[in-house]
Each structure stands twice: as C-alpha cells, then as structure tokens.
Amino acid sequence: MTLRDLWRSGLLPSEWVPLEDGESDTSVYRQGDLIAKCCGPAGVEELAAERDRVAWLAGTDVPGAAVVDWLESPDGACLLTTAVPGIPGSAVPERSRGAAMVTLGRTIRQLHTLPDCPFERPLAEVIATAEDVVRRGAVNPDFLTDEWRQVPPAELLARVLAERAYVEFVEDLAVCHGDACLPNVFFDPETLEVTGLIDLGRLGVADRYSDLALATIQLHDEWSVDPGPFLTAYGLPDPDQRRLDFFRLLDPLTWG
Known part of the structure; x- marks a missing residue:
C-alpha cells in the first residue's frame, strides 16, 4: 500500500515526499514537519x-518523535509522527564525529536508565x-x-547458540533501542547534541550489550x-568483548 492509496481513500493529504525506505516492509514519506x-x-x-513505543518514549526525557495520528484501513495502516x-x-x-560520539554515549546511557518500560525483547525471542x-x-x-x-x-547460528548460556548468565537488562545504528540517531549539526531516536520497532527491555554492540x-x-x-x-x-561479539553476530541473523 502506498501513501497515494491512503490519500485516495481520504486518510491522508497529498504532497508527501517519499524518503528512502529502511530495512522493514514499510514506505516512509515526509511533508513539512510530519513523517x-x-x-x-x-x-x-x-x-x-x-x-506504541514512539508514544512511550515521547513521555520520557530521551529525545524522539511524537505520535500525531494513526490511520488504518482494510488496506493497511499509516503512522504519523513529528x-x-x-x-x-x-x-x-x-x-564532528568525536563530539558526536560523546553525546551518543550519554544519550544511550540515558535511554538505558529509563524506568518502567512496558515493552520487552527477551533474548529467547530474539534467538x-x-x-x-x-x-x-x-x-x-x-x-x-x-x-x-x-x-x-547455520554455522553462524551455531556460534551464537554456543555462547548463549554465558550471555544469559551475565545478562544486564535495560531499556534498549534494539537497532542502535547511526541512521537511527539524529544530531544537531551545530551542537552535535542528539536530537532524537527513530525507528523504535525493536525498543524494549533487553541486555544493554545489544545496543552497545551495534553502536x-x-x-x-x-x-x-x-x-x-563513545564507551567512556x-x-x-x-x-565485555565476548558479549559485544555475541550480539554483533546475532543481530544480522534476525532481519530476514
């Protein structure tokens, strides 16, 4: 379903500009200050x-988007955010990357210290x-x-499974982004402060190393x-290099 289909059904206005698609099966568009x-x-x-994750994060001190509207029809749905x-x-x-690494580290730490997250991403489900x-x-x-x-x-997966018991034994849970890659973090180009986290579909309580490994x-x-x-x-x-290596290998096996 395209945005044009939604517009024709009366759900959205016209004049939306398509953005480059991410890794998920969605189409992303922008009009002014809306996505x-x-x-x-x-x-x-x-x-x-x-x-739901975008809305939850918007109620915290960690910067991100805000939900504007949710549009749904038999043909699909569209999430409108700032x-x-x-x-x-x-x-x-x-x-600017040196300064950006510092603010990125502080922001990820801020995310990881948030309390009362209602979403979980257990390691068993990821595996x-x-x-x-x-x-x-x-x-x-x-x-x-x-x-x-x-x-x-299958051999890569076997390597993951061989380390599973160790990672579960030392598990350190926190509110994680779940896909803490550079395109999903926005910065002020002048101050290099983080202005927001996007693509929160995997946000939830998980081992903090799942974010640290990707970042x-x-x-x-x-x-x-x-x-x-960044780490400092x-x-x-x-x-723990062993845990970094574990999550670096696990993540690319989860995107099929």
Whole structure:
C-alpha cells in the first residue's frame, strides 16, 4: 500500500515526499514537519507496536518523535509522527564525529536508565527469530561481514547458540533501542547534541550489550573511528568483548 492509496481513500493529504525506505516492509514519506510510515495489511501489527513505543518514549526525557495520528484501513495502516530535527548519524561530517560520539554515549546511557518500560525483547525471542530466519534461508548477506559471508548461516547460528548460556548468565537488562545504528540517531549539526531516536520497532527491555554492540561496530565500520570515546561517555570504558561479539553476530541473523 502506498501513501497515494491512503490519500485516495481520504486518510491522508497529498504532497508527501517519499524518503528512502529502511530495512522493514514499510514506505516512509515526509511533508513539512510530519513523517508518515505506511504498511500493508500484513504489517499493521508490527507498525502498531512501533507506534506504541514512539508514544512511550515521547513521555520520557530521551529525545524522539511524537505520535500525531494513526490511520488504518482494510488496506493497511499509516503512522504519523513529528519529524526529528537535525541530521542522521550517517551524515555527521568527519570533523564532528568525536563530539558526536560523546553525546551518543550519554544519550544511550540515558535511554538505558529509563524506568518502567512496558515493552520487552527477551533474548529467547530474539534467538528464536534468528533460528526462523536461518531455517528459511532468508539471511541478508548485506548485513554480514566479508568473513561471515564465507560461512554457512547455520554455522553462524551455531556460534551464537554456543555462547548463549554465558550471555544469559551475565545478562544486564535495560531499556534498549534494539537497532542502535547511526541512521537511527539524529544530531544537531551545530551542537552535535542528539536530537532524537527513530525507528523504535525493536525498543524494549533487553541486555544493554545489544545496543552497545551495534553502536560500537557502526562507529568502527561507518565512521572508521575507535569507539572508545563513545564507551567512556556511556560509562563503560572496558566492555565485555565476548558479549559485544555475541550480539554483533546475532543481530544480522534476525532481519530476514
């Protein structure tokens, strides 16, 4: 379902500009200070879950979007939110990345200290998702490193399962973004303060290392920087490398 379909059915006005699609089966559009994320019937439940998470985060001190409206028809649904100002982390210029790492670390720490989150993302469910993706042969090779592409996905999953008992034993729960990648964090281009977190469909209580693993590998791979300043600002200058490696491998197996 496109935004045009919704507009013709009277749900939305015209003159929306399509944005580049993310990894989910949704279409995203912008008009002024509004963002519209639309899906077909199969995606309504997932988009509604994201709506609830956006609304919850908007009631905290962590910056993000606000829910403006929820539009639903037999053809699908559309989530209207405010647009987060600033630029995505993927667009932060090289000269500003040091300062951005510090504010990113502080913001992720702020998120991880929020109380009373009603959403959960148990490790057992995440692993079950990975098992399903691998079983269906749906692992996206674009999410894998060059080394991992040479390994059968079932073997990658076996590596995850071999570390599961250790990770569960040392589990450290917090409110996590769930997809803490640079495009999902917006910054003020002048002050480098974080202006908001977006794409919250996976937000929930989980092991804090699930966020730290993605953030640090993104800083290394996309910005070509040592993530040390980020980890220091977060308050964890000497992280558990074993847990970082676990979640770095688990995450790309969950996106099929």
